[in-house]
Amino acid sequence: MIFIDEFDRLQDAAGRVLFADTIKMLSDRVVRVTIGLIGVADSVSELVREHRSIERALAQIVTRGIDASQMTIRPEAVRKITALSQGLPHYTQLLTQLAAQAALTHRRIAVGGPDVDVAVGRALDRAQQSVVEAYQEATTDTRRSIYPQVLLACALAPENDFGLFTPSDVREPLSRILGKPYKTAAFARHLDELSQESRGEVLQKYGTGRTSRYRFLNPLLRPYVAMRGVSEGLVRVQDLR
Template sequence: MGKTSLANMLKGLFADHVKLVVKVNCDQDDSFGKVWQKACAEVEVVENKSNFGFMPRMRPESRSLADDLPPDPGPDAIRRILQHVGTTIVIFDEFDRLQDARTPRLFADTIKNLSDNSVDVTIVLVGVADDVDDLIKEHASVDRALVQIQMPRMHATELEEIVNKALGVLGVKIEQKALDLIVVLSQGLPHYTHLLGLHSTRAALSASRKRVTLDDVHKGIESALEQIQQSIRNAYQKATASQRKDTIFRQVLLACALADVDELGYFVSADVREPLSEIMGKRYEIPGFSQHLNRFAESVQDQCSKRPARHAGSGFAFAIRCCSRLSLCEACQKAC
């Protein structure tokens, strides 16, 4: 299950237990005020108003809670509105997409304001990050009001279940080798399981078959690569580009995708040694590829490999990003 799927489940799960559950998606052009305008626009306020006359009757009149927001709301304005709503959960999905530098700081101030005034509101920030430092700025003063919930990579059996359940609805079967390849290429991330499973199944159905084979997965990989986001392709090219033909940037990036990782997708330099040696057909030690890892970390920090704040042993810990999976898919495609 991905983070967005979990956020959608939360909305339904708590709907019967709290007065109000609101979920909005953040866009990169959104500001603090705009995302709260989105959230408040989802809330309808119904008030009873009387008609004119000697015997006035009460009539219900509805409006949006967003009508109560000032043009450029701050943390205080948000607190004043929410404290009259009742027990509320507000979910902000894709929070990491926000580009406005002020927004994470204003959210930290808002959370502190709500906590200090005992407002019965829970704010859920959903996004891609290694920890809370990457999502929200200046959070030290609100640590007591924050709970971090990290989503580990899914196990192979869980990824298999995604494919089997989807195919079961269609009445389609899949060969075990084909399923194994989808799981390996997914690297624990359900997005890639859905993507590869979709295109592999389409390949089988296009051939008028209700059984997905290894050949269908190979065709699915080709189709999936054509739909990879251009931003990911740009990051991949930036990570592996070199004027020298004898460089091994692509091979090192592929080794990163094949490296053993922990439950959060981290690996250290030593984990790259074995897969790189196998790819190159000769033994490689850390000094032979450490500059390549540094290049990935520095040049494509957002979308390829990222150097987090902590170290692991004598090497850096890295989070595998989408570029390494692109490298893995391309390598698999060439091997077909």
């Protein structure tokens, strides 16, 4: 049991996101620990305030890093980085650094959208080996299949407060990726197999049948999959939630 006292006094939005991200990581990895946040507030939502401030906090991470480098960044580039980060400060910092390097390569101190596009490719090259291997194990097939597209649709699917999504949440993004309507029954088997050892167990499944819910076992895989989709032209940054 770990208690964090006077949590309400933490006013820095970026700090709150880091706390929320740490708690989510512990939950995703099923670490046997209980976190107790202690503070003064009318409700738990008011105490944490993570969902409403996360995008603003990620944007602050971007601008602070750029300001520290005595550079500037266009609003479009900030929006791209925060969307691609999928809520994880790790990717926010990495993409900001790589985008700044891309701008400096062309002797510019202003970071723009094209620099972020370059950063995406470089971030994919720098991804953790375990993340790359998990993606390959989940999507590689000797026959033509839609496992890569299904996994990408999972990365785009809306999540609830616990990071879970349903098969019906996957239907709309998958239909958009493949360019034609898909019914849940057409890819239910793929979701089930992505949660099994034969496909690297990249998804964690809860419940059965219509009550089944899924989430990424490794939180770092979700933004990696999303960035691959953008890099390969399967989706646009605007499609990311």
